[in-house]
Amino acid sequence: MSHSIDALQRSLAPVLAPLSWVYSAGMRMRAGLYQRGLLAAWEADALTVSVGNIGWGGSGKTPIAGWLLGWAESRGLEALLLTRGYKAKPVTHPYLVTPGALAEEAGDEPLMLATMHRKAKVVVDPVRTRAGRWAMERFRPGLVVLDDGFQHMAVKRHVDLVLLRPDDLAGQWNRVIPAGSWREPIAALKRADAFLVKMSPENFTRLIPFFSERLERFRKPVFSFQLRPVGVTHVLHGNAEIGFGGGAYLLVTGVGDPEQVRRSAARYFGYPPARHLVFRDHHAYTKADVLAMQTTARRLGCDAILCTPKDAVKLGPMCSEEFWRLDLRIDFGPSALGSGKPFNTWWSRRFDAFNLRRKDVLEEAREAEEQTAADMAAYQEESADREDDHGQK
DSSP states (O other), X not given: OOHHHHHHHHHTHHHHHHHHHHHHHHXXXXXXXXXXXXXXXXXXXXXXXXXXXXXXXOSSHHHHHHHHHHHHHHTTOOEEXXXXXXXXXXXXXXXXXXXXXXXXXXXXXXXHHHHHOTTSEEEEOSSHHHHHHHHHHHHOOSEEEEETOTTXXXXXXXXXXEEEOGGGGTTTTTOBTTSSSBSSOGGGGGGOSEEEEESOHHHHHHTHHHHHHHHGXXXXXXXXXXXXXXXXXXXXXXXXXXXOTTOOEEEEEOSSOHHHHHHHHHHHHSSOOSEEEEOOTTOOOOHHHHHHHHHHHHHHTOSXXXXXXXXXXXXXXXXXXXXXXXXXXXXXXEEESSSSOOHHHHHXXXXXXXXXXXXXXXXXXXXXXXXXXXXXXHHHHHHHHHHHHHHHO
């Protein structure tokens, strides 16, 4: 959340607070209707994990969703990602995103995930129950990832991952729309199976007492993760490099937390960008934007224009030789309020435990079906014997 919006909300707190209470009550009522089964929810025949957050803003949902798709691939599983596709305008719904799709049709984040995880099925549809049924019939995935799904309770999930920003635990704590950035009141956090916070291990460790104060009541683990640059890839040719050899670069971002990208790039290369051009999150780049980038880069003596993976899928068709993509990897750090294991270990155990339970349930159902068939066959045989006896008499 920008400082200007936060300042405005705080200055208007006396007016916005009553509206926030009404909104919170409505969200609690809606959640209760789903929990009691009074509002219908569809369940996939595979473990479904929701990646969501309690408030708006860049909390790292897309990188975590991408990590889950990659994890599934490493296990030999086909994964399905269901997303509404923010600002996507597909020609039809459901829309299966392919690496060659247009960003304006698929949406920038779905296209980025489909390009980076080509064995996964990424489906865009604002009606995710419709997309889920359509995709399950065609692909039979072993894992379903529900993107930005914490509030989307029309799709049942077996694991709810809630991503928190540090500010969610501080200044924004329980400040619900329109008085703050939270989409639901604090009671909604009871639905979480785990919390994830994007921050360095050092900062996470320092804040563990703070996590205990805010989150211990929910008795769920809290995990840390960070996005770490591992190199750069040429947008046009796809060749990977470690860096620019000390050369100047222009940084271009259209993401939720541009300052974090700038810090990460400066730390990785050992020096900051010559300039950082910041665009709004999900910005639709134009040829005029690209021309301005090229002009700025030449004026500053930059041989490279660096962007994020999300920006690269939108800029791709318009890029020239100067454009490079910053390659990022998720590193999981320490955890709190749990066993002390990192998230990837916790997740693998959770997935395996679910499949064991599902296997047991399916085995019981199969045995029950076989027993019913055997009972029916025995009954029919008895009936036939009685009819034969009756005929002989």
